[in-house]
Amino acid sequence: MKFDPWNAEFIAYPYDAYRDLRDNDPVSFFEPTGQWLIARHADVNALLRDRRLGRSYLHVATHEAFGREPEPEFQEPFWRVIRAGMLDVEPPVHTRLRRLVSKAFTPRMVESLRPRVRKIATELTAGLVERGGGDLLAEVAEPLPVTVIAEMLGVPEADRHLLRPWSADICGMYELNPSPEVQHTAVRAAAEFAGYLRELARARRDRPGDDMISALAQVVDDGDRLTEDELIGTCVLLLNAGHEATVNATGSGWWALFRNPGELERLRADPGLMPTAVEELLRYDTPAQMFERWVLEDVEVGGVTIPRGTEIALLFGSANRDPEVFADPDRLDLGRADNPHISFGAGIHFCLGAPLARVEMAESFGALLGLAPRLELAEEPAWKPSYIMRGLESLKVTV
Template sequence: MSDVAYDPWSPDFVADPYPAFERLRAERPVYFDEPTGQWVVSRHADVDALLRDRRLGRTYLHVAGHEKFGREPEPEFLRPFWDLNRAGMLELEPPTHTRLRRLVAKAFTARMVEGLRPMVRALAEDLAGALAAKGGGDLIAEVAEPLPVTVIAEMLGVPAEDRPLLRPWSAGICGMFELNPSMEAQRTAVRAATEFSDYLRALARARAAEPRDDLISALAQVVDEGDRLTEDELIGTCVLLLNAGHEATVNATGNGWWALFRNPGELERLRADHALVPTAVEELLRYDTPSPMFERWILEDVSVSGVDIPRGAEVALQFASANRDASVFAEPDRLDLGRDPNPHISFGLGIHFCLGAPLARVELAESYGALLRLAPALRLAEEPAWKPGFVLRGLEALHVEC
């Protein structure tokens, strides 16, 4: 293979993985990567097929123990993190996943999400207006981060005085999703999982005793044919909604504006026609995918593009690479805010398709819209730096002027 290497720990790769992905798709679309111990899959057709293939799973624990899959048992100190993580649907497979998603979907409805739009718009305008009034600042810290955290907190019914706790807990837990997290990151994740679980358990019990018009109350009251969420499942679901619905949306906002600043012709096109915002959101999610890689376990032997992958192996499905595949997207490295159709896979596919995708789309559309209206001359103040992680890929900060 060429000297353009797949290296998810390299700052240069994190900053621009697309040349490496182009070579991978052409030369080694399915290969075993020794440093990560994963099979790397980079073509759109293969990633699409594997996301829908029930011979793969987010976990293997429903069919075998760690030893049967050649894995070391998890350290006991990580139990609080894994107990919380596995109480939410992301780390579950059918039939448990099917049951949990059905119950959650009864409360987290499309109608409920669309009903949030006026609140999201008002919040986005407050944040964008404040940024414009002071002549600029860090778009990540002042718009991208507070918007989804506040929306999720409003949905769940977290009191305003407690909301500053949510972002550190989310960041601490999500640190475990990177490849080979450090011991410090693991202990931070355990501490965050413990504190967040304890907080939500108390809040859920209060809402069960005195329900309010919020998602925690709704989840506590959901019943389907006599079935309902356990307390642990309710807590795991709330944490998942915050983490999945927050980290990726923050990165999508920052990555998207950075892409617009690098493509001034498309930014001017959007400024001239705000009706492009819905397709722009989809294109920006494709162009610089905020969650560029998802992992799956092989539950039964599979063959991918003629390469045999054995049971017990782990695959790294490269969403960001699939979203730049020239066999699916014309001129994939060109930002086209009117691209249609746009079959990107940034929200996943199959049974694990992102439940929060409608909410993410509302938040992103309202955020971009508010900044276009209230900060029409928004411009880059300094080139940003990327955070070190690749699994959740985003900017440290995005300093702008208005």
């Protein structure tokens, strides 16, 4: 099978196509999206750190100068929210935003959340066990990170049901060639989420609480602070990036364990493997299969010159199965010690929430292994039709 991100069979198992690209065409132009596909780990890793590439080009050129059509006017509310966060901007704006947000989102703060994450994971798992099984994705994997992020931001419990649909709709815009319907849905979700957060942020500025929105509203560095739009864009990013990939990684991680029962038994017998197991599950079935960058200056990759103004697609899923870096890459090895996977990216855009994702996955898997020692797959799952944010529709299990 060739690279075909709209094909259900490819989405379910893209790794044979990736192997073909790495072996025969590691730097190739993909006509349907007008992107250069980069398949090898060394190239993907280097380009993530290369400042001749950017998540955006708008800090150095107009759409017209890059030979691009301006974004449709109806998308303006979406991009106003997204570009107020740090993911889709470049230095110096990115540097400033990351510095300010990092003052509130510290590793110590994340580690302090572990007992609460463990409690939530335990309660969700206990409910699944009490019901005799169900959809592990909907009943454990999804509510855990949503609850953690909602509590962290200070979103009232009564409003938390709004978050997951908003996030899923916004992320639809990041798929390859999204349909007009998906685009309009993403714009509506971004506008609604921004409006909701604006009211919440204003209330917290006046009456700060012990939550991330209050902390972000109070952060000051040499007199600099986040604007209201930047605070809102940051909160949207924290929700979307903070749970969408974690949900998918948890679902595909369990699916990988069910397909590799020897490794599942190994983890059950030795819970001390959990740190390396989490890293291996992130490598083995990468939740974000592709990340895109714009070429700001001509670059040469594998002997191919990629010109300024074009877009490259960094194939994380392929890089994480590269035999030049990973011994026996198609084998799941929960004790894999040398594991430089790039599921969290690299360079200045390395995922700020990586420590939280690791805590959530470790506590989620730990609770399920402890409280549901006979957890079994009830039926083979199906993959959602999305490629970039790749994940299962559901994961039915018995306990």
